Amino acid sequence: MALVLYHAWKSSASRRVRLFLEEKGLAYEGHEIDLTRQEQHSPAYLAINPLGVVPTLVHDGRPLHESGTVCEYLEAMFPDPPLCPAAPYDLALMRNWVRYVDGEIGHLIRFNWRYSIAERATAMSDAELEAALQRIPSAERREAWLRAARRPYDAAELDQSRQALVRMLDRMEAMLEGGWLIGDRYSLADIAAVPFVRRIGEEIAPEALEPAARPRVADWWAAVTARPAYTRARLDPFVAAD
Amino acid sequence: MALVLYHAWKSSASRRVRLFLEEKGLAYEGHEIDLTRQEQHSPAYLAINPLGVVPTLVHDGRPLHESGTVCEYLEAMFPDPPLCPAAPYDLALMRNWVRYVDGEIGHLIRFNWRYSIAERATAMSDAELEAALQRIPSAERREAWLRAARRPYDAAELDQSRQALVRMLDRMEAMLEGGWLIGDRYSLADIAAVPFVRRIGEEIAPEALEPAARPRVADWWAAVTARPAYTRARLDPFVAAD
Numbered sequence: 001m002a003l004v005l006y007h008a009w010k011s012s013a014s015r016r017v018r019l020f021l022e023e024k025g026l027a028y029e030g031h032e033i034d035l036t037r038q039e040q041h042s043p044a045y046l047a048i049n050p051l052g053v054v055p056t057l058v059h060d061g062r063p064l065h066e067s068g069t070v071c072e073y074l075e076a077m078f079p080d081p082p083l084c085p086a087a088p089y090d091l092a093l094m095r096n097w098v099r100y101v102d103g104e105i106g107h108l109i110r111f112n113w114r115y116s117i118a119e120r121a122t123a124m125s126d127a128e129l130e131a132a133l134q135r136i137p138s139a140e141r142r143e144a145w146l147r148a149a150r151r152p153y154d155a156a157e158l159d160q161s162r163q164a165l166v167r168m169l170d171r172m173e174a175m176l177e178g179g180w181l182i183g184d185r186y187s188l189a190d191i192a193a194v195p196f197v198r199r200i201g202e203e204i205a206p207e208a209l210e211p212a213a214r215p216r217v218a219d220w221w222a223a224v225t226a227r228p229a230y231t232r233a234r235l236d237p238f239v240a241a242d
Numbered sequence: 243m244a245l246v247l248y249h250a251w252k253s254s255a256s257r258r259v260r261l262f263l264e265e266k267g268l269a270y271e272g273h274e275i276d277l278t279r280q281e282q283h284s285p286a287y288l289a290i291n292p293l294g295v296v297p298t299l300v301h302d303g304r305p306l307h308e309s310g311t312v313c314e315y316l317e318a319m320f321p322d323p324p325l326c327p328a329a330p331y332d333l334a335l336m337r338n339w340v341r342y343v344d345g346e347i348g349h350l351i352r353f354n355w356r357y358s359i360a361e362r363a364t365a366m367s368d369a370e371l372e373a374a375l376q377r378i379p380s381a382e383r384r385e386a387w388l389r390a391a392r393r394p395y396d397a398a399e400l401d402q403s404r405q406a407l408v409r410m411l412d413r414m415e416a417m418l419e420g421g422w423l424i425g426d427r428y429s430l431a432d433i434a435a436v437p438f439v440r441r442i443g444e445e446i447a448p449e450a451l452e453p454a455a456r457p458r459v460a461d462w463w464a465a466v467t468a469r470p471a472y473t474r475a476r477l478d479p480f481v482a483a484d
Contacts, residue, residue, distance in 0.1 A: 095308070
């Protein structure tokens with residue numbers, strides 16, 4: 001198949017690309033990468049993604065990583081329906097928003113990895129952990145693995161991250177005057193935020209999504225989750241596709 | 243004037259945008275922001291750039307920050323001469339390269355701020371320093387200021403950063419088979435790297451730019467610095483424009 005996606009079901013960047021592909025109505029062959037088994041750090045995977053992170057899109061045999069880059073590439077190759085603003089200034093604002101969201105991933109990981117990575121990493125011997133760490137290209141991700149394995153983030157650190165993620169919701173509330181984050185239609189700006197808001201609502205700060213707290217964000221979230229592509233993207237593997 | 247640039251002469255991101263503007267042949271009104279006097283953290287500047295960093299481009303009254311975003315915006319508004327690859331896949335590779343380069347800025351700052359920011363910051367009282375830190379939006383930049391002021395990076399830390407920056411040159415050597423970093427002409431991929439290579443050659447690891455060490459990078463650097471736009475961009479204020 002022309003489009004192949006190496007992804008993990010619950011990774012935010014993977015969810016972003018699946019949402020984008022489904023909005024475009026593009027069929028693709030999916031390959032799950034098991035992060036808890038460190039499949040993303042295998043030599044075979046590193047050959048197509050030197051950063052050792054998910055997802056990777058392979059289109060006509062050529063690999064591409066970084067979910068924001070992947071989505072903009074898909075936009076250029078498959079323009080309909082448009083999922084990026086047409087006006088250059090709005091497009092620039094969209095890119096800076098995606099960049100900001102990407103920069104918050106460390107805060108999300110502090111929560112997410114408490115269950116997934118930590119379960120495996122805490123069971124490792126020191127020698128096994130050292131071997132696992134040596135296979136991780138990114139210093140930032142090595143640190144996150146080490147913390148998940150041996151020194152879980154404490155309440156103060158988690159609270160700091162929670163506050164940073166709630167600030168993202170505050171920024172969204174201010175941006176959502178017209179219903180969508182940038183311009184007058186659903187775009188990559190919205191899609192980039194969806195996996196974050198999902199996790200905030202599931203566990204990190206559910207009360208922050210209440211209509212009384214942030215009415216525009218609550219309306220936006222209702223509109224997002226009502227989209228057929230949201231269901232088809234299967235943010236969790238156990239949610240049946242329609 | 244339609245294009246206004248708020249910039250600092252020696253900031254890498256500012257240099258990137260000046261290089262891009264000069265390659266495009268675009269006239270602009272420049273305003274110097276004095277980083278050592280923390281002008282980038284003034285309320286007036288934060289109103290157009292909430293990150294409190296340079297540069298900011300203002301086009302027809304609308305501000306835009308992030309040098310990569312600014313350059314891609316200029317590319318869309320002023321397409322000739324083209325400075326981004328036309329093919330979507332090459333464009334995607336270019337974006338990931340710019341993203342990688344941006345991610346190395348902390349390593350450059352460890353060296354650069356030893357002279358500029360440190361000179362002012364070390365002279366501050368604890369109360370003055372605390373007040374200065376409170377005006378810095380980015381946690382990462384706050385940390386860099388604090389280090390410059392009170393606990394300069396030691397030899398081991400500088401060496402770690404030097405190694406990271408030399409690895410960038412190694413990646414470039416591998417990419418430069420065709421003379422330019424992405425595709426067959428000078429592009430934002432090259433321009434993004436220029437301020438980094440300049441600093442590496444000036445102070446951080448001059449020997450790494452020797453033709454014997456990295457022949458393609460050495461040839462590339464000679465070709466870059468021979469471009470009229472390189473001189474016109476005035477990477478330092480005391481270099482006369484031609």
